[in-house]
Amino acid sequence: MKSSKEPSVALDSNPEHALPATPKARIGIDLGGTKIEVICLEHSGLVSYQKRFDTPRDGYESILKALADAIYLADPETDPGLMKPIGIGMPGAVSKKTGLMKNCNTTELNHRNLAADLGEVLNRPVKIANDADCFTLSEAIDGAGQDYHCVFGVILGTGVGGGIAIHQTLLAGPNAIAGEWGHNRIPLERLQSDIDFPWALDRPCYCGQRDCIETWLSGAGVAKSYEALTGERWTAAQIFENPDQSEATQKTFQQYSQLCALSLSTVINLIDPEIIVLGGGLSKTPGLCAAIAGHWAHYVFSDQVDTRIESAQHGDASGVRGAAWLWSPSAYSTFR
Template sequence: MTNNKLLLGVDLGGTKIEAALLNRDGEVVHRKRSPTPIDSYAGLLSKIRRLCEDLESSAGLSRPLPLGICTPGSPSPATGLMRNCNSTILNGQLLRADLESRCGRPVRIANDADCLVLSETSDGAGSSARSVFGVILGTGVGGGLFINGALLQGPNAVSGEWGHNRMPLERLPALPDQLLKPRPCYCGRLDCIETWLSGPGLALTHERLHREPINVEQLHSQQLDAKHRETLSAYTQMLAAALAGVINIVDPEVIVLGGGLSNIDVIYASMPDLLQAQVFSDISLTEVRAAQHGDSSGVRGAAWLW
């Protein structure tokens, strides 16, 4: 198969790295995953190189492809150094230049939420909308904006980074008192939306409510027990309050949820009524949808960077 028929993407997550080859119709033709090295930057670069080379070998390619990579953060427009990564080993690194040197190929970088929204507006849950806010609910919380056919890219390269606004707890008076102890964020601030709506944030909510670890399988059960139902009720209220702030500013037609927590069905059943109570309008018409391409949205969006 010739190189110009395939695109190469890598999704650099907090717990796993996924590499994939896409054809020009957006179909994943080869895929490989591996755990993310969390304590070695050099090991991380080597792992990405091996994944890319293994995929190219499996596809019978003779020359390296350009690489698109989505990351839990972004390069600074001033220095090129990575910043705002909850995978903190990346912060302060010249990731794009280091990957180009290590892998022997050109590299383009975008954050994971930008890649999600690029994938989902191309041929997914946001393909019919003029304005889409793409949300990552996973190890961290991020966002990306797609307006009138293009990703929104501002001068500070932080468009959509709602996860590091403060959670509007004052809009949630019904939350139990034991939840309201301040939550420090890796960014140095307190009570960032990420500390409440990420996977670790959800687990902490459950622990504070019930003094026991969360059961991930229960979150996806059709018959939730009372404890996990209470935890998800608190979570969806917080999610609606945080998303309402985005709607009040951007007013997107569609919000697409990606990341591991986006697979929890309860979120979608309750969101219309919860948003209606929070948005500064007499009606809330913004639709909240699950990413059509699920866990593949990040790697697909990364490949589409080329």
């Protein structure tokens, strides 16, 4: 989830922490609310180490220690010239104004300078970025988007986020919100005449707006739509993974794929990416990419829509791979 991307990248800027030019291998970490996943990613793209740990729930210092212990296990090297650099992806953001973490759902991290603190403990450089950006970078470098100049990466899960990569370089922008798509309002009026559905409009979003794309395309959004249709409270996984597809689940899927097509048409109209790569739990819904592609010609301002849409090549591993790829020489635009 790129909840409120202000993201982008926080770098431990201690000059004593030497920056390797092009490292042979990198450590990538996916820091979630319940799990910490650590990988060692070789320059070839091969994962030579992988381990998962529980995220401590008893304060910032415990999280810092858990991260440090996990990194020492993955890379016990003590020679500063040989240590692997660290990239961390997580829901949340780094404030451009303060350099401190913000909007993290692991709330102990908010108002902390995680990159600098961890860099100090480990005596090596650390980069942190939003998880949707990490996802996009991974798919742009050696995933489904590797053969394309412009990649829009989308997370459809607990939250809805996005990232933009041009020539395998993430866009950040002066406000560090490039790709922050989930908190645009969805133009529902274009759909209401297309689908017969109990719309129950005006969904409030935690960001303060109403009917953000996230309120309709997230897992909770799907559950709300299904409840409006049936009166029953099911999770998105129960609705879309149910092998006995009822009329109600089919109708919810049709509405969801059309909502995705409408929302993504605004991206195509704006940046016209060559490929859109879907990640996150909902992206695994069978037939979703094809259904979206079948709907979006109706909404895109063009007589043709040749945009590709595919699921993430690296699946759930894309986030942690992208965190490691933050140490690719071209990961971020220098214009940030």
